[in-house]
Amino acid sequence: MQRGCRRQIRQRVEGHRSFKLSEQGTTKSRYLVLGVGNTLLSDDGAGVHVAKALESRTELASKIKIIDGGTLGLSLLPEVEDATGLIVIDAAELGEPPGTIRIYENDAMDRHLSGKKTTVHEVAVADLLAAATLTGHAPHERALIAIQPESLDWGLELSASVQPAIAGAADAVASVIAGWSA
DSSP: OOHHHHHHHHHHOOSSOOOOEETTEEOOEEEEEEEEOOTTBGGGGHHHHHHHHHTTOGGGTTTEEEEEEETOOGGGHHHHHTEEEEEEEEEOOOSSOTTOEEEEETHHHHHHHHSSOOSOOSSOHHHHHHHHHHTTOOOSEEEEEEEOOSOOSSBSSOOTTTTTHHHHHHHHHHHHHHHHHO
């Protein structure tokens, strides 16, 4: 896809932060942290809660762009394409006790996402990455920080098992970025 066309698509995307454009076209931005999930379904919103917690982490502010990705959608594609590294935080069925956090990086993330669908979102993270790969603009570094939910029932609050995992997942984001920046 030509840069001019990509710029026009970006300008039409609503509900997301603005894009940085240089005179020579787009530039790869710092790391994109995408918190996904439906906050109306209790623990499914864990990724969004982690994204909100990261907004107060001043030591990361110059390195990351945080987006509340909600339940995902292809409108996030331009943001993913412009990132050097992508960290997705989401609730996922891990077969572990509720609140367990797992980090999958690069090929391990790809393998995890290529298996059975572990999230309930209409457009999966794998779909976004596949689309970015098709356009030749996939992030060089990728990580999935997955949190085992306890409840996906209707509710605005996280379960008692998952609530403590929010800080741990935010720390995991910082750890991944430190590893990529080394």
